Amino acid sequence: MRTIALAVTLILSGICSAPAAWALTPGESGLLYQSYAAEARGDIDGALNRMISLLNTQTDDYLVNYRLGWLFSRAKKDKNAIDHYEAAAKASPLSLEPWLALSLLHLNLGNHRQALEACAALLDRDPKNYFGLLRSAAAHQGLKKNSLALAVTDQALALYPLDTLFLEKKAYLLRELGKTEESDQVLAKLILLSPQNPYARSVLKR
Numbered sequence: 509m510r511t512i513a514l515a516v517t518l519i520l521s522g523i524c525s526a527p528a529a530w531a532l533t534p535g536e537s538g539l540l541y542q543s544y545a546a547e548a549r550g551d552i553d554g555a556l557n558r559m560i561s562l563l564n565t566q567t568d569d570y571l572v573n574y575r576l577g578w579l580f581s582r583a584k585k586d587k588n589a590i591d592h593y594e595a596a597a598k599a600s601p602l603s604l605e606p607w608l609a610l611s612l613l614h615l616n617l618g619n620h621r622q623a624l625e626a627c628a629a630l631l632d633r634d635p636k637n638y639f640g641l642l643r644s645a646a647a648h649q650g651l652k653k654n655s656l657a658l659a660v661t662d663q664a665l666a667l668y669p670l671d672t673l674f675l676e677k678k679a680y681l682l683r684e685l686g687k688t689e690e691s692d693q694v695l696a697k698l699i700l701l702s703p704q705n706p707y708a709r710s711v712l713k714r
Contacts, residue, residue, distance in 0.1 A: 531566075531569065532566070536562055536565060536566065539558045539559070539561055539562045540558070540559075540562060540571075540575075542554075542558045543555045543556075543558040543559050543562075543575070543579075546558065547579070547582075552579060552582050552583050553583070555579050556576070556579045556580070556583060559572060559575055559576050559579060560576070563576065568595070568598075568599050569599065570596050570599040570600045570603070573592045573593070573595040573596040573599060574592070574593065574596040574605060574606060574609075576588070576589075576592040577589045577590075577591075577592035577593035577595075577596060577606070577609060578609070580592060581609070581613060586613065586617060589613060590610065590613065590614075593606045593609050593610050593613070594606070594610070597610075597629070602633060603633075604630060604633055604634055604637070607626050607627075607629045607630035607633070607640075608630060608637075608639055608640075610622075610623075610626035610629075611623050611626035611627045611630060611639070611640065611643045611644075611647075612639075612643065614626055614647075615643050615646055615647060615650075618650070620647045620648075620650035620651045621647075621651070623643060623644075623646075623647040623650075624644060624647040624648070624651075626643075627640050627641075627643050627644035627647060628644075631644065636667050638664070638667075638668065638671075641660055641661075641663060641664040641667075641674075642664065642673065642674070644660045645657045645658075645660040645661045645664065645674075645677055646677075648660060649677075649681070654681050654684050654685055655685065657677070657681055658678065658681040658682070658685065661674055661677050661678045661681060662678070665678065670701055672698060672701055672702045672705065675694055675697060675698040675701070676698060676705065676707050676708070678691075678694050679691045679692075679694040679695045679698060679707070679708070679711070680707065682694065683711070691711075692711075692712070695708045695711055695712055696712075699712065
């Protein structure tokens with residue numbers, strides 16, 4: 509029963525690809541299960557130690573590197589997390605997951621150029637990816653390139669016309685670019701979709 513529960517946990521985690529899981533020996537699978545169990549207890553160091561042991565025999569494995577990226581990120585060891593997410597991306601060149609993780613991690617760290625690179629890799633594989641577009645706009649904004657951020661935002665709104673996050677970003681960027689009237693028009697649309705939107709309400713009350 510315990511083994512079944514752990515297997516379900518792996519499936520629900522969204523990162524256990526079948527080829528990677530099938531490639532593990534019973535002993536290696538045991539280390540993986542122990543790592544998940546340790547994480548569930550809040551023992552991140554214990555979870556990491558088991559995955560590091562597993563890395564000794566599975567250096568280029570996608571699942572092992574992706575999970576190490578996740579655990580190092582949880583442990584606030586960002587350089588290690590980045591290294592393993594990049595290794596996962598190399599192990600599975602068409603995958604989106606590592607680039608989703610890297611774009612968010614770099615953005616949270618304020619590494620806007622690296623975030624843009626991760627977003628570019630993500631959007632190269634999936635041009636309509638919601639988070640790729642959202643984070644790309646945020647990274648341009650972080651670099652004070654508001655015109656480029658607005659261009660990405662408009663690209664996203666062509667795909668997601670009613671998305672309130674992109675509408676809010678567009679209204680903000682237009683204001684930053686001195687286009688107040690256009691910003692107010694976007695805010696009017698935003699307030700219809702999200703009547704309690706704090707940004708729209710605060711600006712329209714001025």
